[in-house]
Amino acid sequence: MIRFEPRSNPGPFLVYGVPILAATIAILLAAIPLALAGAPIIQAYGLMISGAFGSVFSTSEMLTRATPLILTGLAAAIAFRAKLWNIGAEGQLYMGAMAAVAVGSGVIDGPSWVMIPVVIIAGMAAGALMLIGPTLLKTRLGVDEVVTTLLLNFIVLLFVQMMLEGALKDPMSMGWPQSEPIIDSAAFPALLDRMRVHIGLLIALVSAVALAIFVKRTVWGFEIRAVGENAAAARFSGISVTKTMILVAALSGGLAGLAGVSEVAGTRGYLATDLSPGYGYAGIVVAMLARLSPIGVIASALFVASVFVGADSMSRAIGVSSYLADLIVAMALLCVLIGGFLTRFRVHFDRKSAQG
Amino acid sequence: MSSAAHKSSETSQDLLLSLAGVTKRFGPLVANNAIDLTVHKGEIVALLGENGAGKTTLMNILFGHYVADEGTVTVAGRDGNLEQLEPGAPQAALDAGIGMVHQHFTLAENLTGLDNIVLGTEPIFRLRRDRSTARAKLGELMAGSGLNVDLDQPVHKLTVGEKQRVEILKALYRNARLLVLDEPTAVLTPQEADSLFAILRKLAATGLAVIIIAHKLAEVLAVSHRIAVLRGGAKVGEMKTSDANHKSIAELMVGREVPVSRRTPRAPGKPVITLADVTIDRGDSRRSLHGVNVTAREGEILGIAGVSGNGQAALAQLIAGLDKPDSGTVEIFGEKVTKFDAHTFAQNGIARIPEDRHHDGMVGSMTVAENIAIEDVRSPEYQKLGFLDFDAIRKRAEHAIADYDVRCPGPDAPARLLSGGNIQKLILARVLEKSPKLILANQPSRGLDVGAQSEVHRRLLEARQGGAAVILISEDLDELLTISDQIAVIHAGHITPAMPTDSIDRSELGLMMAGQKTAQHAPDGTTTTNPGETA
Structure with missing residues (x-):
């Protein structure tokens, strides 16, 4: 018989070691589908590693991929901390990107130190508003935010499509549904010559550290933790649950919007409906892998990005489907969830003939 | 085992359960240290001890949830022969006829009582359900014991006392010969507790053995035949109930003398909070108040007595700043309150001790x-x-x-x-440290052991001595009569005028709690219930 006993206080090895172990196991488990596909396993792993870390270029690509994942991961982490189940980061990302394009493609102009903050603020505000609506519906009327935020993703995507066919359409695009490009003064400068990685990465890293400090050390972070862990006790002690939820919605939606700004102003340069290959959804996985820790989000975003970029380049080299990357990330999530369970509970295997 | 004092008329054939030398360690902690315990047919044994004394661990070993490090559990088979119970096997305990009623019920709320009882005893794959034999057997059980409950009601419509009856019936339906009740009265009103005891005595007379895990002494003295006291994981005493006395058991449990809380006379001061004609209508009586008038004065403990679910929650929410009146006024130090908000209340010298300390009192992960x-x-x-x-x-x-x-x-x-008692101390520390002017104590000692209870009372009396007004909402009459200066009774959302504790007759109070008698000095009809209304 198997029994589970709760552990009173998991040690640091369990807290930090288990996610790393889980990620490793997930990568090793990828050998099974690789073998089924008839690929040379050792070589495939080698290609994956070199695809993500093999050169300055590949590392730059990996970091470019990690940038929006850090931001959407933070968006999910802060919302889930407060038990605000924001599944709408994808939509908030697109709204952020659209707001950035709206102000950053030539309507106004100025020096970079004005224009970059302007597109960032516009994008974050748009993302924040996208989540504040569903949050008010939740706190006022008890509408389930999982449903509203999830469905808003599709509404936003269709809205973006409409705008790209209409008001925001670039007349120079030769018919492609894409926006006018972000002007140079509003574009995020690259970090390295002739590489795609841009200052969005630095902004994401600073956001993670700032969020960690915010949650851990400020009054508002305190209230967010209290509301998330026990809303009844928080309310009893005089913390306004509604105000706290709206603050969380602004932060979470704002971070997802920032991811959109970073993609549009840093990586792509213009808005199109294929701007995000599901960064908003992947952010949920990133946050779960990081156990909702803002600093952990950096590590898990780097992991997820390396798997995606590495598996992409491997699949090109040996002709295995690049869906392998999704498989590894999904397995990593399962492993971390199981690992998280084992961190909190001790497992006992009793044999029937246990001594009395 | 031989030290067990049991009636000489009992022979070893009556022996039903015997725990011998049971020891269980969790790391360095010895939760059970060489405990011996016997139970005979038809006997009610009370297992007493403070929180953490090892009662629950011992019962978990009996049920096979834990495996004891040392010692044996022996149960008499249906043929009377003693057999060792297989350790670590809950099914073996069930098969041996051991039934347990947990403090927190394990019932499916949306199913009927009957469904809950037969759940798990019926084969899964069968086209038709035949409930008539189950009904007949349960009818017999109910008639014999007085465990009356409407089995066709969904469980969520039953009162707490009725849910407990369903739990007991569930155990008996599975042919339990030994019934273990974990803190059975913690959730019951005094009336419900009395009727539970009557049922248990009837069941015992038919040969059922009962173990009651408890920490309330008065109840244990009323119902049990024998008392075993645990402290720090070891059995520190065992006696016939007829030989036991309240004070000596309390000391055995706590391991030191228990200070008795007493009020010292003190003239009350100005009114601190005044509720005038306050009505809160939330549809059900649990959360409504109807035109209540309450005044709490400096240096005075005002007890609010009542059967659970008569509007105490509404009163507590109001004073805690979590709800506002539909009509009527609340004045604090003569000033009319306009902003009902928990933060404002807490910052303005109102100490609030919540009813459910785990749910509302603390954030566990912080x-x-x-x-x-x-x-x-x-x-x-x-x-x-x-x-x-x-x-x-x-x-x-x-x-x-x-x-x-x-x-x-x-x-x-x-x-x-933290344990329950320590969480309560934490909450007391949070709110009393700030020398509050008004203390709302909602069931402050419920579920606490003797030591922690007397600590809560001492702190409340200390605050009263310091000039604070205390509103003590409690279902424990002993508590109310011991530390309150005045007592008002709440029933169906109505509150009687406060009466000085010294002039109150206990049985009269009970009648008022049941809504069958109004206060003697009722000034008008608004504050009291109509006598025949709920009778």
Whole structure:
């Protein structure tokens, strides 16, 4: 018989070691589908590693991929901390990107130190508003935010499509549904010559550290933790649950919007409906892998990005489907969830003939 | 085992259960240390002990949830032969006829009582359900024991007392010969408790053996035949109930003398809070008040007596700042309250002790220090520009831990590691440290052991002595009669005028709680219930 006993206080090895172990196991488990596909396993792993870390270029690509994942991961982490189940980061990302394009493609102009903050603020505000609506519906009327935020993703995507066919359409695009490009003064400068990685990465890293400090050390972070862990006790002690939820919605939606700004102003340069290959959804996985820790989000975003970029380049080299990357990330999530369970509970295997 | 004092008329054939030398260690902690316990047919044995004395561990071993490190569990088979119970096998315990009623019921709320009882005893794959044999058997059980309950009602419509009856019936339906009840009266009103005891006595007369895990002494003295006392994992005493006395058992349990809480006479001062004609209508009686008038004065404990679910929750929510009246006024120190808000109330000298200390009183994953500071994190004392001053928060916690004797690994330990009594001390430390002018104590000692209870009473009396007004909402009449200066009775959302405790007759109070008698000095009809209304 198997029994589970709760552990009173998991040690640091369990807290930090288990996610790393889980990620490793997930990568090793990828050998099974690789073998089924008839690929040379050792070589495939080698290609994956070199695809993500093999050169300055590949590392730059990996970091470019990690940038929006850090931001959407933070968006999910802060919302889930407060038990605000924001599944709408994808939509908030697109709204952020659209707001950035709206102000950053030539309507106004100025020096970079004005224009970059302007597109960032516009994008974050748009993302924040996208989540504040569903949050008010939740706190006022008890509408389930999982449903509203999830469905808003599709509404936003269709809205973006409409705008790209209409008001925001670039007349120079030769018919492609894409926006006018972000002007140079509003574009995020690259970090390295002739590489795609841009200052969005630095902004994401600073956001993670700032969020960690915010949650851990400020009054508002305190209230967010209290509301998330026990809303009844928080309310009893005089913390306004509604105000706290709206603050969380602004932060979470704002971070997802920032991811959109970073993609549009840093990586792509213009808005199109294929701007995000599901960064908003992947952010949920990133946050779960990081156990909702803002600093952990950096590590898990780097992991997820390396798997995606590495598996992409491997699949090109040996002709295995690049869906392998999704498989590894999904397995990593399962492993971390199981690992998280084992961190909190001790497992006992009793044999029937246990001594009395 | 031989030390067990049982009636000489009993022979060894009556022996049903025998635990011998049971020891269980969790790491360095010895939860059970060589415990011997016997139970005979038809006997009610009370297992007494404070929280953490090892009662629950012992019962978990009996049920096979834990495997004892040493010692044996022996149960008489249906043929009377003693057989060792297979350790670590709950099914073996069930097969041997051991039934358990947990403190927190394990019923499916949306199913009927009958469904709950037969659940798990019927084969899964069968086209038709035949409930008539089950009904007949249950009808017999109910008639014999007085365990009357409407089996066709969904469980969520039943009262707590009725749910407990369903649990007991569930055990008996599975042919239990030994019934273990974990803190059976913790959730019951005095009336419900009395009727439970009557049922248990009837069942015992038919040969059922009963173990009651408890920490309320008066009840144990009323119902049991024999008492075993655990302390610190060891059995420290065992006696026939007829030989036992209240004080000696309390001392055995706690291991030291229990201070008796007493009020010292004190003239009450100005009114601190006055509720005038307050009505809160929320549809059901549990959460409604109808035109109540309540005044609490400085240096006075005002007890609110009543059967659970008669509007206490509405009164508590109002005074805690979590709800506002539909009509009527609330005055604090003569000023009319316009802003009903928990934060404002807490900052204006109202100490609030919640009814459910786990649910409303603390955030388990946050530290002890953070939980103590939770009402005040926005005050300049604990933050600068929004950044928390953790030194100040920790310093306050260290003070509180020392002053209130909160047993915990330290200020940075998560609060969920604390026991119920220590959580209550933590809450007392949070709210009383600030010398409040008004204290709302909602069931402050419910579920606490004797030691922690007397600590709560001492603190409340101390605050009263210091001039605070205390509103004590309680279902425990002993508690109310011991420490209140005045007692008002709440029934169906109506509150009687307060009566001086010394002039109150206990049985009269009971009748008023049942809504069958109004206060003697009722000034008008609005504050009292109509006599025949609920009778």
